[in-house]
Amino acid sequence: xxxxxxxxxxxxxxxxxxxxxxxxxxxxxxxxxxxxxxxxxxxxxxxxxxxxxxxxxxxxxxxxxxxxxxxxxxxxxxxxxxxxxxxxxxxxxxxxxxxxxxxxxxxxxxxxxxxxxxxxxxxxxxxxxxxxxxxxxxxxxxxxxxxxxxxxxxxxxxxxxxxxxxxxxxxxxxxxxxxxxxxxxxxxxxxxxxxxxxxxxxxxxxxxxxxxxxxxxxxxxxxxxxxxxxxxxxxxxxxxxxxxxxxxxxxxxxxxxxxxxxxxxxxxxxxxxxxxxxxxxxxxxxxxxxxxxxxxxxxxxxxxxxxxxxxxxxxxxxxxxxxxxxxxxxxxxxxxxxxxxxxxxxxxxxxxxxxxxxxxx
Amino acid sequence: xxxxxxxxxxxxxxxxxxxxxxxxxxxxxxxxxxxxxxxxxxxxxxxxxxxxxxxxxxxxxxxxxxxxxxxxxxxxxxxxxxxxxxxxxxxxxxxxxxxxxxxxxxxxxxxxxxxxxxxxxxxxxxxxxxxxxxxxxxxxxxxxxxxxxxxxxxxxxxxxxxxxxxxxxxxxxxxxxxxxxxxxxxxxxxxxxxxxxxxxxxxxxxxxxxxxxxxxxxxxxxxxxxxxxxxxxxxxxxxxxxxxxxxxxxxxxxxxxxxxxxxxxxxxxxxxxxxxxxxxxxxxxxxxxxxxxxxxxxxxxxxxxxxxxxxxxxxxxxxxxxxxxxxxxxxxxxx
Amino acid sequence: xxxxxxxxxxxxxxxxxxxxxxxxxxxxxxxxxxxxxxxxxxxxxxxxxxxxxxxxxxxxxxxxxxxxxxxxxxxxxxxxxxxxxxxxxxxxxxxxxxxxxxxxxxxxx
Numbered sequence: 001x002x003x004x005x006x007x008x009x010x011x012x013x014x015x016x017x018x019x020x021x022x023x024x025x026x027x028x029x030x031x032x033x034x035x036x037x038x039x040x041x042x043x044x045x046x047x048x049x050x051x052x053x054x055x056x057x058x059x060x061x062x063x064x065x066x067x068x069x070x071x072x073x074x075x076x077x078x079x080x081x082x083x084x085x086x087x088x089x090x091x092x093x094x095x096x097x098x099x100x101x102x103x104x105x106x107x108x109x110x111x112x113x114x115x116x117x118x119x120x121x122x123x124x125x126x127x128x129x130x131x132x133x134x135x136x137x138x139x140x141x142x143x144x145x146x147x148x149x150x151x152x153x154x155x156x157x158x159x160x161x162x163x164x165x166x167x168x169x170x171x172x173x174x175x176x177x178x179x180x181x182x183x184x185x186x187x188x189x190x191x192x193x194x195x196x197x198x199x200x201x202x203x204x205x206x207x208x209x210x211x212x213x214x215x216x217x218x219x220x221x222x223x224x225x226x227x228x229x230x231x232x233x234x235x236x237x238x239x240x241x242x243x244x245x246x247x248x249x250x251x252x253x254x255x256x257x258x259x260x261x262x263x264x265x266x267x268x269x270x271x272x273x274x275x276x277x278x279x280x281x282x283x284x285x286x287x288x289x290x291x292x293x294x295x296x297x298x299x300x301x302x303x304x305x306x307x308x309x310x311x312x313x314x315x316x317x318x319x320x321x322x323x324x325x326x327x328x329x330x331x332x333x334x335x336x337x338x339x340x341x342x343x344x345x346x347x348x349x350x351x352x353x354x355x356x357x358x359x360x361x
Numbered sequence: 362x363x364x365x366x367x368x369x370x371x372x373x374x375x376x377x378x379x380x381x382x383x384x385x386x387x388x389x390x391x392x393x394x395x396x397x398x399x400x401x402x403x404x405x406x407x408x409x410x411x412x413x414x415x416x417x418x419x420x421x422x423x424x425x426x427x428x429x430x431x432x433x434x435x436x437x438x439x440x441x442x443x444x445x446x447x448x449x450x451x452x453x454x455x456x457x458x459x460x461x462x463x464x465x466x467x468x469x470x471x472x473x474x475x476x477x478x479x480x481x482x483x484x485x486x487x488x489x490x491x492x493x494x495x496x497x498x499x500x501x502x503x504x505x506x507x508x509x510x511x512x513x514x515x516x517x518x519x520x521x522x523x524x525x526x527x528x529x530x531x532x533x534x535x536x537x538x539x540x541x542x543x544x545x546x547x548x549x550x551x552x553x554x555x556x557x558x559x560x561x562x563x564x565x566x567x568x569x570x571x572x573x574x575x576x577x578x579x580x581x582x583x584x585x586x587x588x589x590x591x592x593x594x595x596x597x598x599x600x601x602x603x604x605x606x607x608x609x610x611x612x613x614x615x616x617x618x619x620x621x622x623x624x625x626x627x628x629x630x631x632x633x634x635x636x637x638x639x640x641x642x643x644x645x646x647x648x649x650x651x652x653x654x655x656x657x658x659x660x661x662x663x664x665x666x667x668x669x670x671x672x673x674x675x676x677x678x679x680x681x682x683x684x685x686x687x688x689x690x691x692x693x694x695x696x
Numbered sequence: 697x698x699x700x701x702x703x704x705x706x707x708x709x710x711x712x713x714x715x716x717x718x719x720x721x722x723x724x725x726x727x728x729x730x731x732x733x734x735x736x737x738x739x740x741x742x743x744x745x746x747x748x749x750x751x752x753x754x755x756x757x758x759x760x761x762x763x764x765x766x767x768x769x770x771x772x773x774x775x776x777x778x779x780x781x782x783x784x785x786x787x788x789x790x791x792x793x794x795x796x797x798x799x800x801x802x803x804x805x
Contacts, residue, residue, distance in 0.1 A: 190475065192476050192589075210591065211591070211594075212593055228700075228701050228702060231702040232705045239704055247594045271704065273698040274700065274704060560734070575731040575732040576729060579724060579728065579731055582734075604710055606735045606755065610708065612710070
């Protein structure tokens, strides 16, 4: 694809000294991703990043589900910024797209309507006695990885290449609506031709698949999927994307947003169990990775350290293509070799047969 | 001999020079390109009569060649204008008795509408690109094949807050209908779909041509604006729109997308405002003295306007304004 | 198959590539004037059936032109053939003829 426009949408991304805000969904569904992000930043790249146990959820899920009012979320966000200031940081990096969207939106709101910032300062002071500074730089954690992508490429132990064929892996990327659709200039590459994940994939030797429903929402939509009766509409969005990307035979999907990562991964299970349809090659699902996991694999991290056993769709076929060495039987051994349980057999789980691997308990 | 400087050597400026010459007034045409003619040079045939654009331009060129006391300065621009003196980009200062500004418009850059993939995907072309293909006598996909399904999108860079172009460019609707008919004549088996927000057929014979496109050429008109273009696995393009008359989203694979790009105010207009004390409208086009009684006059006596510098206009209107501005200038000089 | 308590919503997009345009093309071939409809809605405004039922002549024939035939025959049966729409159509379309043609072509749908 000819790409002429993304350079117009460059954003400033801090180079070092980050205050890290975790994601509710990512830390629960892909806990290894956040751990490995911190490790990549501090160990591989030698950057300073502060993982603050004091910060809370941004309450974005509640906000988007109409249970948390705007004033409340403004105060919560203000508290996160206060914690950042107190810890001596100026660069805020958020692990979650929903949060990133909210931080961006609120910073803009405060700029456009200064009286809302004043009120927030008052509310925060009354509630906690804290005061905050506006971050000098606000980046999503994928922006941070994007910023360091060439350095990661130099330190890489493998490329996103099929070791059997020598061909670049075909990657579908999904950046998540709240990354750039609300404020296109705050996202690398804008919203129509987003470059944040594509840039990583290209730097690391893979090939981006540009498919018709690339920009379509995964269907997360908060209040829409929270109610069971509405989930048919929610899942239909992922369904639409998967139907559209399947003919391109992607080797994996890489997601920006924790919610999208979860949805595109777990809805594949749902669709397979409801309709018997799978979208990957050989009747399996398409593995869905977070960009931290993708970076981790490129840098040679063990897939089970990356937390890839937590995925709904098995990642082993992808690991084999990448030539990653891993212990199949250790998949469900957590820290200190403790068995963490394993999922029931499902259509999208290609590798869960005990006969294939002697899974250690 | 009295002397009028005409800024811009497009069809309006050329016509203006011809008329002034006939009145015995000397003119100098300042043209930034290397040749006169302006945008019409790359047009194929003109709506609604399918008259070759070249035929119209040649007629005016012919008259201009016979006109006396016309000086043509190409490859330079006017940077500062007063009724008595024009300063050129070369630093040269030309004295005169009146000035006609006929600098026309700037074409909208389709790349700004990123969602349509111009410059990114193959076979996304602008109406101007298509005119040039017609001129070469060949419309082909990049694969070399002929298109089987073509979509023509109206209002690209017009009536669009997102690209700061609120105005209607007026001529794109009828251009889209004209191009649809040309394409159908070229590829009778192809399906042509025009996606529009409103169809504005403002001139004589336009509405009739619209009906002819529907009735005789089976051109499909869908009331809805394309929201997004993306590539398909078989190398085609997928478009999404709402078929607003049925109230449902619509999508289809197409071989070629034609973007009817709008007429933007000339990029030079802010300079005119800053350097010469003239006034721009909110749309960016120059503000004439009066929309009814002084269409070809600027608020400064002795400076006149002709053509698309004040608003989107078709060729006939631009030629008429060339004449009108010449008559107004002549009258003012001889006052 | 597992019942999760919901089903996957079907897309309501008109997918021109998936629709069989054969019948639609036949209809347009027999009555090219239908293509001249500009969607003014005068037909529906005056329609005997449209004022008392969900019947919308303009919408049904537009859908038929896009290859959406489902239910078109049943809908057209609501027409009383009173002829007022034809009297008013600014494009001079033989609207009663359209009703009869669609019924003839799409009886199976």
